[in-house]
Amino acid sequence: MKALTLNAEFAPKADHVLSQRELDTHKVKNGFMVWKNPSIELAEIADPELQPNEVRLEVAAVGICGSDMHMYESGSDGYMIYPSLVKTPNILGHEFAGKVVEVGSAVRDLELGDLVAVEEVQWCGECTACRRGFLNHCDNTEELGFTIPGAMAEYISVKAKYCWKLDELANKFGDEEALLMGALVEPTGVAYHGMFNRLTTWKPGNNVVIFGAGPIGLAATALAVAGGGGEVIVFDPSESRRAMAETMGASAVVDPTALDGFSLDDIVMQLTYGRGTDTVVECAGVADRTIQLLDQSLAVNASVIDIGMGGKRPELPTVTYKTKGVQLAGSLGHVGCGTFQNVIRLMAAGRIDMRKMVSDRLPLTDAIAAFKRLESREDSKIILHPNR
């Protein structure tokens, strides 16, 4: 089958110490410290095997994510930009949906022809973190498209326990649209997990500030609107991304690089009639330039949810956090608590339509050109169709 593979040289930086496990498996926790000269290639490889607890999917749609770009791109030192857990060579692709074309002998709840979206975080269910219910923080996590073969391929075999059926979507929109929407569940789930699972402070009517209008920020915007947000204010320096945030229903979009001498606090106060924001969602990965700067504009009992990866360590106004009872939560991943199920239902009910951020749909054979095009970050989301 055809597959898009990521290759790189295993070249740990001189001052970087690897664990024995990392040395043995080449699954390294800090990709940018180890992998040099990354490149992608469209390769012809063997079809995946099928274990008894797995289903084989014909991949219908797979999104290109910012993380895929960061594995493919390198910095001035030639090292991969992606900072987290990654192994090469590997097949990319973790935001996807497909059709079940083969069912392992031990699978109970899936049948031939089922349409499913698949969790990227491959939690074990047995470690202490999993047993406490924190699947995104699994000690033995494998990540589909990062440490094990992903979905930028004609076929993929995945454990049935990571699959969520798309029945509601197929019934309302037909199979093809259901599979396209299914590929958008994973990134939407990342925003959902931060906003509704990590803290339970969400209320309809909350004023919301969202930093970053990439796919996660756009999902946060759509979810804030669907969840009955009051003022939904989105900050992003890119004009095209701000326009997309408006399309998702933001009540105000602001270029943080052109504040006319006002502070972020000033702008948020102006846009919230002096009442401040109840919810803050960081999806830009620059906490030192976003949540660090919100102080007076945090309402009493405000929640700050930090999702975006990267940036410098922020200095936070912790006195304000105390005097106003502000809560801060980091958020990672998208599994557990039925997140996929609820995102699928929100899409099926027509309350969010993440298809609006899809700027192009291409066959897998155009994948390399699509990655090149995304270097400019003008597109919000390109979807690949491996079986077209």
Ligand SMILES: [Zn+2]
């Ligand atoms: Zn992703």
Ligand SMILES: [Zn+2]
């Ligand atoms: Zn686990």
